[in-house]
Amino acid sequence: PNPNPPQYYPQYGNYYPPPPPSVQVPLPAPYDHHHRGAAPPPNVPPTEFPPSVHSHNYPGWAGRYPYGLQPPMPTPYVEHQKAVTIRNDVNLKKETLRIEPDEGCPGRFLVAFTFDATVAGSMTVYFFAKEELNCNLTAMKPDLIKPVTVSFKEGLGQKFRQPSGTGIDFSVFEDSELLKQGGMEIYPLAVKAETTLSADQPSEGEDQKPKTPNSQITQAVFEKKESGDYQVRVVSQILWVNGTRYELQEIYGIGNSVEGDTDANDPGKECVICLSEPRDTTVLPCRHMCMCSECAKVLRYQTTRCPICRQPVERLLEIKVNNKAEEPPQQTSQSPPLHPPPALHQEEV
Template identity: 45%
Template sequence: LIRPMSQTSGQGPPSAPPLQLPPPPLQRAKLITNDVNVHKDTIRLQLDEFYPDCHLVSFTFDASVNGSITIFYFAEEGDECKFTPIHPEINPVKIQFRKGPGLKFCQPSGTGIDLGFFDIDELSKASLGGFVYPLVILAQSSTNNNAQITQAVLEKKNGKIFHVKVIKQILWAGGVCYELHDIYGGSGTNRASVSDAESENECIICFAEDKNTVVLPCRHMCMCGECAKDLRLKSNKCPICRQPIQELMEINFTKGFIAFSTLVFAQIVKTLRTSY
């Protein structure tokens, strides 16, 4: 009688111990000031009342300094996040603004674009290897060269209405280009405004301290620093989505931090040029 190896005792080579992976690294985040923040979910295209064939761009944004908004259509990205229209006849529209929260931007009448001149396929994707987008919003500070760039495509819904789909947002700060990613589970733009819902800020492990640690790459902010240090020695899974943890990023909040802007994870874009 031949028994399967699993049913025999003392037979076969001893099983190897499970491989112990090193705990994911825990790093402290570097805080980068985003002077102007465009709320990407508020970007809309609307018809010009006086030029009904043309569309205008509108959105909500926050600004901690004075600056300008420039609207580009089909602009090519160059060095230091500068943009040049590939259609010289379509001039960019630059509007100055004064600082403040919850500012409303609407492109002035007569400066819009007739999207009927373009093929739908041309409007709905980036071209030239991803360096030309149908819509580019450049929100720039007047005190330095820092800027937030929103790159988007235009899709037609129900065959009638154009919809803005943001592909990415970039922050140009201190001569470095960062790609911005939303953080899931971060508190609102004003911490005081959630005082009646403190549970939203609590660490999901200890329920005592405020959460301040982001799990990467899934970008869930769900733990305090101490629980993160303990978790990394016991598990490599995100407590929220159970994805493997590659890195933990601790963000130390200070009073008044992110007075206007949404909390995001800024990742250096290696493929874009930086100034030296």
Template identity: 45%
Template structure:
């Protein structure tokens, strides 16, 4: 028997903004063959930092969280952790491992550098820590960590494909996994660098215009969860939650609506990602 009682619906929740002073552009991750040794590769990536930052690279490592919420990493091999290096602030900086710290495949089993779903071993971990020896202020986001997998399909041709698995930020002793918001690039008035092909495809489906897909007038500022399509203005979202249970873009059942305010200072660029509402090792 179907209930005639109205279904309780969540209110539109407004997100709060956290300034992230460090950001690795995950699409820029790559392994470059060493010219002098067939088994050695150099890790390269592009990152932004609005403060001094420390960079630590680990190969074949596991992640663990202390009761305090602080995260630590342990490598399977003693040479798996590269010495931390510090960089000054700047946008579009390029990092490349030092010649003496190249990844030497001859020192690892292929299984140690290949990720399988459910595994606790990550082939590549890059941790960007906000602040350094000369920093005077503390950042809200203590660090951003990128986890990546190595695809050996073209190893015979000396081409190793690096594929990002996830990114996390550390805030006040809690770890949050970053999730892409599809359609935020259009809402911000431009494309955010470093976004994945999946994000670009989803944005194409949702349209790159800034306007709400329902009223076609007001700027979009509301995201549907769990599908993460940012496609509506807050006023249309209020009406939608009383009339429909599905996302206007993909028809996924709506569990929650999240309002994200984008200031004019942010509209020139930024990350098309937001932290998952929940901590721990998600």
């Protein structure tokens, strides 16, 4: 009860109530809503209060309201996937793609590169090509320079060079057409390596679905050096396998994990977390192959940052590489593997 109840005075004209006393009697401290009696609340140890009771003596509470930091947000879950192997019958080594002067036709330049092939096929060089449906290329300036197709046989480390007289004359085209940057639909240079359909493949009438040969497309642009000469820079590589389009992506660190002629104790091959197991898991989208699968399973619940570059992690891709140097090489029952080893084949959506 209030010890200082308000005073009521009869309503008389020209009468004003006296002022309140100068010393106010303090009110008692407010009790918890569970204790409304006149007696003080029982002296109960703080540990006996359940978390839902707002007690003055309960740790982490100030009066009736909590204080302190909120609990941290849970770490987002990172998806862990396993890679699926896709056979690539023809591989153009993009670091070898270049242009060379044509000695037979001064002023023209020929496309040259190195490639591996486990089956026979054909190589077509396009200038100013546009990719159409089902990875078909269309030359956009066939009146000025036509595509050139050359057949090849199976074999590793083959050298390709355009026939003399079929190269490009840079003086005919503007630099704005040759030196394109950023997103584009027409690439100044494109090379399509296409395999030959084998005789044992079913025809269109047997399964009611047309068969298309597997192929690899390398799209590139020209760059001008300080000397004024042109050089080639590869922008992307695309695979067309069994009617599905894939875009090739490089994986950083996979070379240290698949080279069978190196020492097993060579630094750089082990997981950067446990420093003992070989690395076999790639972080996406930065594509750093830096962890073993066991550490990756633990890491995905604790952080969303790459251990190498600290970029956000969207997915973890496990790539199992069969690397046993002591085993003898496979015989003719299987085709030899391509070099370099297969990188991440991510389907474009």
